[in-house]
Amino acid sequence: MSGSGFHGFKQDMPPPGGYEAIKYKRNLPVRGVGGAVVFSTVAAICAFGFWRVGAGNVEKRELKREQAWSRINLVPLLLAEQDRDAYRRQQAALAREKEIMKDYPGWEAGKSTYNSSRYTPNTIVVL
Structure with a gap:
């Protein structure tokens, strides 16, 4: 052996163009819609629901008013x-x-049993 060195060995070198980059980032697929879309959808549904509740309250109030006036107008007839x-x-x-x-x-x-001229309605009803 000659003492001058390691001539028979070949050093391991990177391939031409270099190694590819190390993938250290998470590569998760996008699942579903974004948060802004979900939030805006929920806000729209809530707004529609509050609008319907308000319209229902207005209608209920109008029906109660109509019922009260119909009862007021029926009182003379019932009397x-x-x-x-x-x-x-x-x-x-x-x-x-x-x-x-x-x-x-x-x-x-038909003569009154009371000694008074004041009207006293009958308290006993015979059916």
């Missing part, structure tokens, strides 16, 4: 019907009293 019914019942009670008490002399049918 008139109640008066007609009370008059009919009073006349029927007077006719029954005349029929029942016809054999008692001096009985005045």
Whole structure:
């Protein structure tokens, strides 16, 4: 052996053009839509929902107003019907009293049992 060196060995060198770059970054695929799209979609849905709730409240308030006015306008009719019914019942009670008490002399049918000129409605209703 000659003592001058390592002539029989070849040094390991990089390939021509160099090695390719080391991939150290994460390469994750994009999954789904971005956060701005999700946020804007949720905001749009919430805005639509609040709009519908507001419209429903306006409609409910209008229906309550209409119902109140319809009841106010029906009060005279209901009172008139109640008066007609009370008059009919009073006349029927007077006719029954005349029929029942016809054999008692001096009985005045329909005369008030109270010693007052003040009107006192009947408290007993015969059906």
